[in-house]
Amino acid sequence: MPELPEVETVVRGLRDVLPGRSIVSIRLGKTDFIDDPVALGESLPGRRISSVERIGKFIHLQLAPNGSSHPEAASHLMVHLGMTGRLVVRAAKEPAPPHTHVYFELDDGRELRYTDIRRFGQMLVLPDAKLVELRERLGEDALNVSPEEFRRRLAGRRARIKALLLDQGVLRGVGNIYADESLWRARLHPARLAAKLSVQEVDRLRQMVQRVLGEAIRLRGSSISDFVDSDGQPGGYQKWHRVYAREGEPCYRCKTRIRRVIVAGRSSHFCPRCQPAPRSRRAGRAESRKARSRPRQG
DNA sequence: AGCTCTTCCTGAAAGC
DNA sequence: TGCTTTCAGGAAGAGC
Numbered sequence: 001m002p003e004l005p006e007v008e009t010v011v012r013g014l015r016d017v018l019p020g021r022s023i024v025s026i027r028l029g030k031t032d033f034i035d036d037p038v039a040l041g042e043s044l045p046g047r048r049i050s051s052v053e054r055i056g057k058f059i060h061l062q063l064a065p066n067g068s069s070h071p072e073a074a075s076h077l078m079v080h081l082g083m084t085g086r087l088v089v090r091a092a093k094e095p096a097p098p099h100t101h102v103y104f105e106l107d108d109g110r111e112l113r114y115t116d117i118r119r120f121g122q123m124l125v126l127p128d129a130k131l132v133e134l135r136e137r138l139g140e141d142a143l144n145v146s147p148e149e150f151r152r153r154l155a156g157r158r159a160r161i162k163a164l165l166l167d168q169g170v171l172r173g174v175g176n177i178y179a180d181e182s183l184w185r186a187r188l189h190p191a192r193l194a195a196k197l198s199v200q201e202v203d204r205l206r207q208m209v210q211r212v213l214g215e216a217i218r219l220r221g222s223s224i225s226d227f228v229d230s231d232g233q234p235g236g237y238q239k240w241h242r243v244y245a246r247e248g249e250p251c252y253r254c255k256t257r258i259r260r261v262i263v264a265g266r267s268s269h270f271c272p273r274c275q276p277a278p279r280s281r282r283a284g285r286a287e288s289r290k291a292r293s294r295p296r297q298g
Numbered sequence: 299a300g301c302t303c304t305t306c307c308t309g310a311a312a313g314c
Numbered sequence: 315t316g317c318t319t320t321c322a323g324g325a326a327g328a329g330c
Contacts, residue, residue, distance in 0.1 A: 001322090001324075002324095003324095032306085080325090083322080084309095084323095099308085117309075119306080120307065120325080121324090122324095122325090157299090157300095158299070158300070159301085160301095163300080166325095168325080176323070264301085265323095267322080
């Protein structure tokens with residue numbers, strides 16, 4: 001699933017080819033993931049793409065002002081890849097894969113194509129003011145958040161650390177894979193309450209989040225099911241996953257079998273030895289009861 | 299405030 | 315073998 005490193009990889013690829021190009025025309029397939037398909041179809045043809053940026057997990061295409069622009073004019077195209085979204089540039093004559101729902105014809109004979117099997121993605125066109133609103137409801141970028149800001153955002157929160165890592169209003173860019181990978185490296189159980197983490201633990205977590213994200217960007221993201229970059233190439237970071245999708249396999253540090261539990265409604269992978277469970281009465285009992293009733297041969 | 303459940307969607311994999 | 319059920323998950327909304 002595309003998280004910060006995957007989106008960053010796509011953005012870097014698009015940045016090589018899109019700025020300066022104009023959108024000639026648009027063709028739409030299914031549109032239920034587009035907030036306003038009519039506005040998209042009407043406001044984009046003829047516009048020039050001036051820049052490509054990442055905002056959390058959103059891809060942001062800035063459109064150069066056209067002659068009659070007023071403050072309400074859509075000048076930003078936002079794309080969220082959801083679970084299975086792909087944004088790829090191809091020669092227009094090349095056949096498109098199934099589930100391709102948006103075709104942006106470019107002025108150089110190529111097409112920017114959006115393909116999304118499950119259509120959990122999002123596509124929206126926004127005027128300046130709405131872009132500001134979107135930015136405001138997202139937290140600090142996970143890659144750049146300072147130690148002080150990270151501490152401040154977790155301070156006093158009674159939620160589980162896993163839930164907060166996934167909350168885009170707290171920190172933007174982290175999803176399920178990189179949350180689990182960061183927590184394993186920081187040796188923190190996903191169900192720990194943020195308010196009960198020590199300053200050292202919070203700082204360590206921030207370091208590990210940024211280290212994991214940085215390494216994943218270097219390897220051009222993780223390809224678990226559908227992710228490819230803007231050239232259609234898979235990433236390589238899945239080879240370095242330490243817990244994600246490794247239930248029952250030995251921990252890379254201590255050989256204990258990796259476990260998977262649901263925390264914050266998400267499957268969470270962790271090492272029960274390196275990442276000790278919090279000492280809360282109910283959770284603690286439920287954990288040990290489960291462990292006893294599920295013996296595994298070793 | 300924060301948790302769980304539900305919804306959206308499809309294809310892979312498990313179950314029968 | 316082949317059909318049916320289950321599961322995965324980003325994000326938002328409902329209800330507790």
